[in-house]
Amino acid sequence: MYKQEPPAVIRVRIPKGKEILGVVKRRVGGSRMFVNCLDGKERMCRIPGSKRRGLWVRENDIVIIEPWELGGDGKGDVVYKYRSKAEVAFLKRKGYLDNIEDEF
Numbered sequence: 001m002y003k004q005e006p007p008a009v010i011r012v013r014i015p016k017g018k019e020i021l022g023v024v025k026r027r028v029g030g031s032r033m034f035v036n037c038l039d040g041k042e043r044m045c046r047i048p049g050s051k052r053r054g055l056w057v058r059e060n061d062i063v064i065i066e067p068w069e070l071g072g073d074g075k076g077d078v079v080y081k082y083r084s085k086a087e088v089a090f091l092k093r094k095g096y097l098d099n100i101e102d103e104f
Contacts, residue, residue: 010084010086010087010090012082012087012090012091013064013080013082014096015064015096018066018067019064019065019066019079020037020038020039020064020065020066020067020076021037021038021062021063021064021065021091021096021097022035022036022037022038022043022045022062022063022064022065023035023036023060023061023062023063024057024058024059024060024061024063025042025059025060026059027057027058027059028044030046031046031047031052032044032045032046033045033046033057033078035063035065035076035078037065037076038096038097038099040099041073041074043065043067043073043074043075043076044074044075044076045063045065045075045076045077045078046075046076046077046078047077047078048077048078051078051079055078055081056081057078057081061081061082062081062082062087062088062091062097063078063079063080063081063082064078064079064080064081065077065078065079066079
């Protein structure tokens with residue numbers, strides 16, 4: 001029998017402060033999208049100008065958003081996108097994605 005190598009240690013960004021995990025539900029156009037957040041709210045989110053070129057987001061992607069202070073609970077900015085399935089698996093294993101349906 002061959003010995004299985006232990007999985008490689010990866011660094012996964014965890015939401016901190018006011019940041020919330022969410023799933024992109026629908027692209028609207030431009031850099032805007034609707035995101036279902038872990039706190040149970042659906043927010044209209046945008047990709048800020050500094051990240052617009054490098055951040056490509058599709059439906060059912062797991063993202064970190066930062067809600068707007070002035071826009072109420074209905075709007076936010078996309079701060080980070082989880083790029084690999086290993087990162088998403090890590091979040092599931094640690095219990096961060098318990099409230100999200102398994103669509104990915």
